[in-house]
Amino acid sequence: MIFIKKKNVEEDVQKIREYTLGGQLEEELKEEAKEEARRKEVLSEFTWKDVLAMTIAIIEILLPYFLVMIGGMVVIYFLMWWLAHR
Numbered sequence: 001m002i003f004i005k006k007k008n009v010e011e012d013v014q015k016i017r018e019y020t021l022g023g024q025l026e027e028e029l030k031e032e033a034k035e036e037a038r039r040k041e042v043l044s045e046f047t048w049k050d051v052l053a054m055t056i057a058i059i060e061i062l063l064p065y066f067l068v069m070i071g072g073m074v075v076i077y078f079l080m081w082w083l084a085h086r
Helices: 002-021 024-043 049-083
Strands: none
Touching: none
């Protein structure tokens, strides 16, 4: 029962705001909506700096593993070479 009247309460609050603030409320709400849209647009931009940052992060994560793998292959190569020429 309470939830049924919730819509009425919201409508009443909106009517009170319109009565006390007049057309000013509507203009403020439109301005806030425009500002929010601008903020979302700025946040959603994906630039080359973002790509560069992600590339650097991936390299920082993967580079140690690649270096260990390459180092292991070099050690095995020289071990095999040493055994073959002995």
